[in-house]
Amino acid sequence: MKQDMWGLLADDYCGFDTVEAARKLLGRYLCRETEEGLVAGVIVETEAYLSEGDPACHASRGKTRRNAAMFGPPGIAYVYFIYGNYYCFNVVTGPEGRGEAVLIRAVEPVEGLALMQKRRGKECALNNLASGPGKLCQAFAIDTSLNGHELSREPLYLQDNPGAPLILPVQRTPRIGVSSAKNLCLRFIIEGNRFLSR
DNA sequence: GTTAAGATCTGCT
């Protein structure tokens, strides 16, 4: 059976639609390997950023040095630095040159809990390890050195979750933290999950 | 060269 670059079955996935990808990424594993060890979690919260009609998208005003990775081929990482302290991690979607991506906002920690805790700092509660884009990048040691990295291989990759229910309770809401396009419902969460950013 | 804003988090009230 044929799979695309995220390992999704072709039947499950209609072309390169970014909104669809944001939904389909829920429930899948995000894995990160470093010399310190492996950390992994289940993606529970995503947001789609579109090239048209979406001023909140970094690519909406054309290609710049920062957002260049967004215009690359689907399945690579777009990582950027924000607010002087934090990184945000996206999966590039859509055909090459289009400039769309899915922001990974939160994961449910599964593997390497102690390492995540160490990176996040002291006595961090389990549901505070990776419940937000900045926290997630801290726990997974993601920075701009991974910008443009292909997410099909080490040291940062997406993986199927055979244990996930076939039908997830997915809810659509407005995106968090954007000042424009607040009316667009482009945030996807696993309903009722304890590890959401809010 | 200068400036304003930003896909956030933490700590304090």
Place this chain on the structure above:
DNA sequence: GCAGATCTTAACG
């Protein structure tokens, strides 16, 4: 619930 930290990026002069 709210303000402050903190600094890169991009737009403008």
